[in-house]
Amino acid sequence: RQVSSAAAGGAFPKRVKVVEVGPRDGLQNEKNIVPTPVKISLINMLSETGLQVIEATSFVSPKWVPQMADHTEVMQGINKVPGISYPVLTPNLKGFQSAVAAGAREVSIFGAASELFTKKNINCSIEESLERFDEVMTAAKAASIPVRGYVSCVLGCPYEGKISPAKVAEVSKKMFSMGCYEISLGDTIGIGTPGSMKEMLTAVMKEVPVGALAVHCHDTYGQALANILVALQMGVSVVDASVAGLGGCPYAQGASGNVATEDLVYMLNGLGIHTGVDLQKLMDTGTFICNALNRRTNSKVSQASCRL
C-alpha cells in the first residue's frame, strides 16, 4: 500500500500567518455583550502576542449585530501597533466609508458558496451580493485599501447541506478577480472533514493561487485541527482562529464554533512551523476575555495548563 508523499507529511509551510478573528467573529457569536473598554483591552493584549493580523470589528448596522454597535469607538480606541493589520468587516459601501473614516486601513467582505445561505442572510443571490461588493472594491482601490474576501459554507451549508467544490472555486475566483488579495475559505458550520477539505481545496487551487488562500475552520464537530493539517499539507499558509475559541455556532445551540488560536499555535509549534506568536501571552489574553465574559475557555491547551 502506497502512502502518498504529500500525505505522509512532506512539505509543510515553514511559516504560517495566523489571522486572529476573536474580537470580531468570536465576540459576534457570544451571547453576552462586551463593553467597549473590554473589547479595546482584548485587542491591545492580542497586539502584544506577536499576532500580525487582528480582525477588530464589523461596520454593520447595530440593528443586525448589536455586539458590534461600538465599531467606531473600538477602531478609534485601540493601539494600532506598527506592523500589525487590523482589518474590519464592511458589508457595503456605507460600512466601508464609515470604516475608513474611523481609521481602518484594511477591510473584509463576505461572500458564500451557497445561494440559500446568501438569501437567508442578506436577502439576495450570490451574484447580487458580489455586485454590492463591487462598489466597495472600487472605493477600496481608489483609497489603496487592501480587501480580504471570505467565502462561507465551503464544506457544507446549514440550509443547502452539501456544497459542490466547483461552486466554492467559482465564488473564490470571482472574489479574487475583483481584487481581494486573499480568500479565506470558511467551514461555517464546522461540518467538514479532512476528506472534504482536500476535495474543496483541490478545486479552488485550480482557480486561485495557494499563496492567496486561507482556511477558516470551525470546530463544531471537533474536526478543525485535522482539517487545518490537511490544508497545510496542501500548501495553505494562512489560518484563521479565535482566542479561547470564542464564538459559538448560531446553527447548533450550545455547540462550539471557531477553532481556538491557542490550540492552533500549539500544533504549529509542534510541527516546527514559525508563527511569531507567544503562546503564554495568548493564553493570558484568553483568560482575560473569558473572565470578562464569565465563561470557560474553549481552548483545550488553556484548560490543560491548569494543573493540580
Next chain:
Amino acid sequence: MGTVPSALKHCLSHQHLLKEQLWISDPAAPPPAALHSGQESQASGLPEYIKIVEVGPRDGLQNEKVIVPTDIKIELINQLSKTGLPAIEVTSFVSSKWVPQMADHKEVMRGIERHPGVQYPVLTPNLQGFNSAIAAGATEVSVFGAASESFTKMNINCSVEESMIKFEEVAKSARNMNIPVRGYVSCALGCPYEGNVAPAKVAEVAKRLYSMGCYEISLGDTIGVGTPGSMKGMLQAVMKEIPVSALAVHCHDTYGQALANILTAIQMGVAVVDSSVAGLGGCPYAKGATGNVATEDVIYMLSGLGIHTGVNLYAVMEAGNFICTALNKKTNSKVAQASFNTGAI
C-alpha cells in the same frame, strides 16, 4: 460570519446534514457509495478499513470521578456491542485498592452479553490478575508498559525492565492458553514526570512487548501533549522495529491535538485507533482537562475520509448519551454536542 439569520429554524436538522455529508448507515447495510469511498481512501494512500478499539468502559470510566454501578457498566458495554465496534475493553483485573472503579471486574466480565465477532479484552497487570481474568471468562488480555522509567516507578513502583518481566509471565501463560495479548506503551509522546520521551525508547519498549508475543502494540499519548510533529517522529522510530499492521494509536485530547495526531498516524499506515465513547475519562495529570479522544469524533473524521469502520455513529452517540446521563455529565464529544442541540437524534 455575516449577520445571524432569523430564519434559523429553517436550517437543516443535524441528522439530514450528517446523512448527506457522510454515508453514516447501519453496519449491516453497506454504505451506498461503499465502492467509491474505498477507492477514494485508497487513492489518498489511507487505509481502507480502520479498526476502532473502544476503551470507554475501562480507560474512560477508570478516569471518571463518579463510581459507576455494575449494572450501568454492563448496560453500557451491551449498548456498545450493538454499534458495530469490533473491540471493547471491558474492565481491569487490578486490585480494587488501587482502582476502586474497577472493583467489580468479575461481575462485569460475567454479566455482559458476548456478541459474536466482538473482542472483549481486559487489563491484566500481572499473573494473578491474568488468572482471575481467565477464571471470569476473559478471552483476550492487555498489558501496560511505558516508555518512561519515572512513570513506571510512580505508577507500579518498579523499573521498566522489571515490569516487562511481569508481563512476560502473563504472555507465557496466555500463549499456553491461546489467549491473545495486546501491549500498551504509555507516555509515547511525553511523560508527566520526565517531559520529553525519546522515540528510540518508545521503539525499544514496543519491540520488547512485541517480541514477547503481543499481537498488537497500542502507542499511547498518555497526557495528550503530542502533535503531528512528534507523532510522526515517534512512529518513524517504532516502525523500524514493528510492522505497521501491528500498531495502534491511543491519543488523548488533553491539548486538542488528538484528531490531528490520529490523521498523521493513519497517513503513515496505522489502521487501529483507540477511542472512548463520549470522550469519557479525564486526565489525572491536568485537573479539569480532558483525556481520551471521543469515539464519535473519530468515526466522524474517518467516515469523511471514506474509511470504513463498520461502526454506526448514531448508535455510539446513543450509548454516549446513556452513560453521560448516568454520570450526570456533559459529553466530551463535539459531534454529540452538535447533534443533540440541533435536531432530533
